[in-house]
Each structure stands twice: as C-alpha cells, then as structure tokens.
Amino acid sequence: MMNHRVYEKSGISVLELKGSITMGGGDVTMRDLIKGLLEQGKKQILVDLGGVSFMDSTGLGELVAAYTTARHHDATLKLVNLTKKIHDLLTITQLATVFEYYEGFDEAVSSFKN
Amino acid sequence: MMNHRVYEKSGISVLELKGSITMGGGDVTMRDLIKGLLEQGKKQILVDLGGVSFMDSTGLGELVAAYTTARHHDATLKLVNLTKKIHDLLTITQLATVFEYYEGFDEAVSSFKN
Amino acid sequence: MGPETRNDLKISIRVRSHLRYSDLFHTVLGQVARLVPLPAERLDWIALSLREAVNNAVLHGNKNDFSKWVEVEMEVSGTTFTIRVWDEGPGFSPGVLLDPRRPENLFKPNGRGIFLIRQFTDRADFARSADGRFGICMSVDLDSNEDKEAGE
C-alpha cells in the first residue's frame, strides 16, 4: 500500500512516498502523481523514497517512466533518501547510472540551485 | 507464547499470565507454576487472566488441573480479569460453574478475607 | 457476488507432525479471513477450532511421530469456508466422545477439543481420505448471520 504527500520546499516540488511500491499496491500510481506535477508546470521534482519499505520491478518501472516523462517536459527529477534495499535494486539494474540521487535532503534540495 | 509474573499482594499469591495459553505455547506450563506455589505452602492463589489473548482447550485443562490440585492442597484458587473470550469459553464449557471469578482485582483480593 | 469479488481459494499446507507449525496455520487463517472475509467476531473461534484439530492430529492421530505428516487444507467455495486437518493415524469412533459439561467430566483436564470445534463451526465431520488418512472437516457458512458463539 503506497501513501504519498506532495509539498513545496525552496521552490522544489517534493513527492514523499511511503509504504510499498508494487504492482497492484495502490489506487494512485507514482506515474500519475508525477504527471500531475508536470501538468501544473513544475520543473524541479524531488522524490523522497525514505519511507518506502518495499519496491518491485513495477516500482522501478514507475521510477523510470517518471524520469523520462519529466525529461520530455524539460523538468528534472531527482531521488533522495534511498534505503539500502532500493539502492541495491538501482545498482543491480544499473538504474543507478540513470538517476541523480542524494543521501541527504538538504544536499538534494540545494543541488537544484546549480 | 505465554509470559507470567508471580507476586504477593495482601498475603495472596497472584499469578499474572499474559499471551497465549495453548498446547505447545510455552516452556513453563500454568500447571507447573501453580504446583510451585503450592509446594511453597501458599494457600490463597489468584490467577490474573487479563493479559491472556488466546486460550485453547489445553489452557482450559490447565486451569481445571490447577483448580483440583489446589483443592488437594487445601488451597483456594480464584480467577480475575477474564476477557470476554475467556468468559465465553468458561460459559460454553460450563466451567464457569466450577471457578470462583471476579471482575475487579480489589474485589478478588478482598474476597479471600471472608 | 460478482465473479471478480469472489474469493475462491484452496490452500494446502503439509508439514511434519509437530506443534511448532500451529502459528503458521493460525497466521494463514488470519490472512485468509481478511480476504474472504470471515466475520471478525468468529475468527478467533475458528482459529481455536483449527488449533484444536491440529493438536489432535499431532497428538492423538500421529502420536507425536515427527516422521508423519499433518496437512491443513483451507478452501473457500461459494459461500462455504472449509478447513480440513489430516493425519496419518487410525482415527477414532466419535462414540468415544464424552460431553465435557456433564458433572462427571467437568473436572477432567481433557476432552474439550472436539466439543469446542462443534460449538464454533457450523459443521464438523470426520473423514477418511482416498489415500487412507484420517481427517476432520470443519465448515463455516459465510452468508449466515447466525451467531454460533451463542449457540446451544
């Protein structure tokens, strides 16, 4: 079951996800949430994965789709607060080479300034 | 998994049980605990079942065995803090007619004075 | 019920004969209960019935012989939820069962398992499987509002 919260922080849209990001795991998908932000014209999106306890290949696919959709809208999508498990998943699938991700929240937010 | 605590209160030995009282549910059985108290010469025993979340027919059998063993030692065994489920079990099996039981702890303790 | 909301399922768990698996069965039942769904106020009693049947299979049926197997089946079909517990023992004749509520039985520590199963399920029968195992078959009606708990 995925829960989410969206808020603005220093001009950046933060999408905070919690719970399981799995096939059939929620009514709202990450993809829809990101699309919503892009349609509002948001250009800087930070996905906070700190509360995500479980993610399957569908979740990874959602992340990839979010990333490419953001690109098409000339927006930037970055990740923060990866748990060890999610970091492992990104490494094994070599998606770690695709995503820009940060350990700390402040570091992630200020990276958008550059 | 059954947990227990034994203490004295106004000269009465209180056996406080917690968790599940089931077949194979613990290393120590209720029967052994009661036997231990009787061998120490205790004559007034109050079994506090308030924390017992689950009990099967083995648990009921332990209660009955404890009751009759106490009788053989000229000791009195009473029950207190029955949950709805345990009260239902005692009623259905008509063991409610065998045991002396009390709703409140103080009431139970003072009943030994009479 | 529409076809998409029906929860037909069939679970079989076969383990060596030991009480250490009782919590596994109990947890699986809890999960199944959420799906079916089983009425919340009956779940603990159905779990109790399951545990009683497993205790009997391990102790009386398989006589604590760890090389023997116990199988628990749970099945939802239409509006009936059925639990079957199989052991490799000789079974018994229900005639040996005594009413634990009778004065002469009230102080016995044993003999309440099957009595409780009969109180808390809607039907309990004994059976012999095609491959010769002994089993108890307990059913619960999912669409009845009858409160078996208050029964008799």
Place this chain on the structure above:
Amino acid sequence: MGPETRNDLKISIRVRSHLRYSDLFHTVLGQVARLVPLPAERLDWIALSLREAVNNAVLHGNKNDFSKWVEVEMEVSGTTFTIRVWDEGPGFSPGVLLDPRRPENLFKPNGRGIFLIRQFTDRADFARSADGRFGICMSVDLDSNEDKEAGE
C-alpha cells in the same frame, strides 16, 4: 540436522488470478521464513522474486482473466527451499528475455522481473506441469553462505 529440527514442508495456495492475493503469498513466505529459517538478509529479495513471478502469472500468463487460477507452491526439502508459481497461460520462450541493463533497455519501464528473480534466487527454471500449466520454479540453497545479493 537432526530429524526433529528439519522443517520439511509443502505448501500449495491456489487462488483466482488476481493481484489482491500477493500479500497473502508474501505473508505466508514470511512465516515459512521464520520456520525454515531463511537468512533474514535474503527474505526481502526472495519475497520480491515471489511477487514478480505472481505478477507475471496474473498479467502475462492468465492475461488478467479472473476465471483462471494461479497456484503458488513453497517446499522445503533437505537444504533446498523452492517456490513454484503456476498459471494457465501458454508460457513463453526465455529467448524473448532482454538484458534490462543494456543501454537500449535501460529506459524501458518493463522487463526487469525475471532478471531480478535470477539475481535473487539460486536457480530459476521454467516448467510445464503434468496438467499443462506453465510455471516458474525458483530455488534457494539453505546451507550456502554465498551472498547472491552481491552477485554478478
């Protein structure tokens, strides 16, 4: 291992083809993991493999047809833990599988399920059951200390 400590078991769960049952499978695996025991650091990855296989059975195998069945089997035998997931579909040739790590596949949202299963289990094979169902059979060696997680 002494005979009393072995946890030989065989679980079969048959449900209608729907993702709502994934949590049931996941919970049962968690319970089995405590009994077997499965190494704690591998459990989440084995659970992930199970979910991937079930997703595939429901989506690709049974094509979301709720009248079809999915069966999950878990078996502990000796020092091997095996999970089998069966569907009623036509199966596929493993030749269709692409390496999701290749640059041309990296940005595709799909195609990582079986790759992850192969990373996180010790053996993954495809099979056809006696009654014609298609299955994936995933094994984990219980006595190996090899850390598959760090694999490749």
